[in-house]
Amino acid sequence: MKRLFLILLVLSQWSWAQDFSNQWEAFFSYSNIIDLEQNGDLIYAASDNSIFVYDTLLGSFETITTVNGLSGESISQIHYSEAKNLLIIAFNNGLIQVVPETGDVINVVAIRDKQTISPVEKGVNEFLERGDLLYMATDFGIAIYNLELLEFDDTYFIGDNGAQLAINSIDVSGGFIYAATSNGGMRRASISNPFLLDFMNWTQINNDSWDEVTTFNNSVYAVTQGRFVGTPNGSGSFSGIGLQLPARSTDAHVNQDFITYATTDFVLVYDTNFNEIFRVDDINGESYNYTSAILFNDNLFIGTETAGMLRVKISNPIDNEFIIADGPAFNSVFSVQTLPNELWVTYGSHDVFYTPDNAIRGISHLVEEGWINYSNTEVSGLRSIPKVTINPDNPNDLVVHSMNNGLIDFIDGVAGTQYGINNSTLESILPPSEFFVRIPDGAYDSQGNLWVIQSQVDNALHRRSPSGQWTSFDVGSVYEEVSSSSSTTKILVTRDDKIIFGSTDGGLIGYDPALDQYSRLTEGLQEGDLINNYISTIRIDQRDQLWIGSNLGLRVLTSVNSLFSDDIQDTRAIIIEDVDDIPRELLRDEAVLDIEVDGNNNKWVATGSSGVFLFSPSGSETIFQFTKNNSPLPDNEVRDIAIDETTGLIYFATKNGLVAFKGDRASKPQENLENVYAFPNPVRPGFDGNVTIDGLTNRARVKITDIEGNLVFEKVSQGGSIQWDTRSFSGNKVASGVYMLFISTDDNIETTVSKLMIVR
Known part of the structure; x- marks a missing residue:
């Protein structure tokens, strides 16, 4: 009974995280290094929300992301605990994740x-391992x-009263545990005290x-926020050793006979x-912000905020290199556009x-060989790039x-x-300034004309011909x-080269260049019956239906051509039944940020707070809903x-x-059943x-039974795949x-049999 109680106690504090590597890929940025750890010949580099592992012997990388x-x-x-072969990751929200050698990720949620x-006070500032215990500052x-039982022990609240x-920061020396604080001085206690x-x-x-x-060197050394280094004196307090660092310490690391301090500008x-034996300030004349540093053999590995991990050879400083796992320049991705086997990213x-x-971040391009990141200077210094339009x-x-x-x-x-005033x-919202020329989106028509929309001006629509001639259209009048x-x-541009664009206050506008005529849908009855006049995204599906997203939901116009007819149709809502069979x-009330249509006319819909949905062609069936809780989505x-x-x-x-x-x-139908598989499994x-x-295959019949042969689910496929919510009839x-x-x-x-394991 005691053993069972212990197991239940442990399980109440942690759970297994799902591995999605069979069906997902991750493309995270590793430019901003938060922390470094060493395990033998491996260097673990933690970036914003993922980790790359660098093999110093092979020069190879592995990554650990939300997909894992x-x-x-x-x-x-x-x-990294060498004694337990565990990687421990602390997050600012208090979650702790433990990664054993198997690669399985354990969630520890107590904090x-x-x-x-x-x-805002749940992050870990420093780890200290002693025996089976891992102390967290x-x-x-x-x-x-x-670390042995994989459960939390005690928590010490050591402030006044x-x-x-x-x-x-924390450390142990001379029988005492020391705790360095900003507002409570240096505190210590006997490490052997049971209370x-x-x-x-x-x-x-x-x-x-x-x-x-x-x-360090059998004594304790501490650094004040005034940058002075001190050590305990005979009275138990601290005395300076006559050393002041050039900047505040962000990280300290001990390696045998050396101590390394990382500061914002120096290592x-x-x-x-x-005695100072080595210093890193700029590299090849360029300065970087440093976050952490580890001395390993004759190499100094340094984390930077913008350039990944830097390696500098102590005995030959000109032998240096930036080491970074392949990825986009930043994690804060705003838009994505695809070509076959390619992806463009803006920030x-x-x-x-x-x-x-006013972000100054450039753009990125993913090709088969890897990522190409273009700096801000390589895109003419453009600020706040929301989109690229591909010809x-x-x-x-x-x-x-x-x-x-x-x-x-x-x-x-x-x-x-570069095109401007x-x-x-194109116009500036504050003429005659060359800045404040705001171009959120663009599209090409079949004649090679580039159409762009502009914000906060009357001439909201512009056209550039293939010969380079510009024309503006006074939508505001x-x-x-x-x-x-x-x-x-x-x-967007329709198949017959009509123009449709949205606005934040004026609803959905259509423009027919052949007739030089405008049309519009608004929230009024018999005027479109939109949810409101805020249009966040639009997309035409394979049946020429116009799907319209707003900050409060979704509408569908049965025929996109009706927008340009004399008899304006109202849009319609999609009514479904919830789990209680109540129509809704x-x-x-959900912000719809993007709508995309796949080859089967299914609708992928991005939302402002509920992840991403995959709906059937009519929208009546939810095929997937991906969120942070059931997928690798990081937000x-x-x-x-x-x-x-x-x-x-x-x-995404x-x-x-x-x-x-x-x-x-x-999801496309296959010719046979040779490659049937289930995931996750x-x-x-x-x-x-x-x-x-x-x-x-198309219209394949799938029957799922338990091990005793009881039928729990049955469905006929409408394409190359089906989904099961793991519920019985x-x-x-x-x-x-x-x-x-x-x-x-x-x-x-043709028939086939496969197996699926479910662990609750």
Whole structure:
């Protein structure tokens, strides 16, 4: 009974994270290194919310991302336990994830779910391993985790009267545990005292503000926020050793006879007498912000905020290199556009009112060989780049948009002409300034004309002919809502070269260039019956239906051509039945940020807070809903979607990273049943999505039974795959066990059998 109680106690504190590597890919940035750890010949580099592992002997990389089970939250610190062969990752929201050698990820939620600790004070500032125990310096105190039992031990609140106190650094020396704080001085207690839970057993021995405390050369050395290095004196307080660092310490690391301090501008290595033996400031004349440093053999590995990990050889400083796993320049992805086997990424965002963030981040291009990241200077210094528009007649010809200073031609990876108020019809919202020329979107027609929309001006629509001639269209004189007080949003061109674009206040506008006529849908009855006049995204499906997203939901116009007819049709909502069989409007009150249509006319819909949905062609059936809880999505706000029909990848852009689902290609009907498989398999505890049975022929019949032959699910495929929510005909989730998949083609000529394991 005691053993069972222990197992239940452990399970209440952690759970297995789901591995999605069979059906997802991750594309995270590794430019900003938060922390470094060493394990033998391996260097672990933690970036914003993912990790790359560098093999110093082979020069190779592995990555650990949300696809492998990481949470996608921002990382505060990492630690590698050589004794237990465990990687421990701490996140700013208090979640701890433990990664054993098997690669399976364990979620430890005790700190994250602790209601009495402020959400902004749950990150870990430093780890200290002693025996089976891992001490964590946090913003609320010292938490202790048992690496053998995989459970939390005690938590020490050592502030005055037992209050929570932010601990920046901890270490043990001479029988004492030291805690360096910003507001509570240096505190210590006897490490052998069995009552360290009692704050009265902790003594404040100094009133300074401290960044670091480190055991080195059989003594304790600490660094004040004034950058002075001190060590305990005979009275138990600290005395300076006559050394002041050139900047505040961000990290300290001991390697045998050397101690390394990383500061924002410098990395310094000292010997046991605190003689400086090596210093890194700039590299090849360029300065970087440093975050952490590890001395390993004759190499200094340094984390930077923008350039990944730097290696500098101590004995030969000119032998240096930047080491970074392949990825985009930044994690905060705003838009994505695909070509066959290629992807373009932008980072410049704007808010719901289309006010730009003035980000200076460049753009990125994913090709088969890897990532090509173009700096801001390589795109003519454009700020707040929300989109690139690809010329369908020449995929190497792009137009890069800016929400600040116009747009540029970008051909074969080289910036060309920049268009603004002096060489086009584009206008500034604050004339005569060359800045504040806001171009959120663009599209090409079949004649090679580039159409772009502009925000907060009357001439909201512009056309550039293939010969380079610009023409502006005064939309504000037709619809006063689309003027200097409003922003345009998204634009598309119909099959017969009509123009449709959205706005934040004026509804959905159509323009027929052949007739020079405008039309519009608004929220009024018999005028479109939109949810409201805010249009966030638009898309035409394979049946020429226009899908319209707003910040409050979704509408569908049955025929896109009706927008240009004299008899305007109202749009319709999609009505579905919820779990209680109550009719409701699909995505009501949900911000719809993007809509994409795949080869089967299914609709991928990105939302502002509920992840991404895959709906059937009519929208009446939800095939998938991906969120942070059931997929590798690093955030539930999905800003943009792009589909590569060649690879079958569906890319999802979020502010915390870019991931892709391997979906479309696999969902097409197969000629036979030779490659049938189910994923995820096994289904692990905590998984709340659908199981997909893929590799099917069209109209294949799938029967699922338990091991005793009881039928629990049956369906006929409408393409190359089906989804099962792991519920039986009764509506209840099936129990743990092995389930048999009996599959036959429409003509019953071919059959196959497969297995699926479910673990609750």
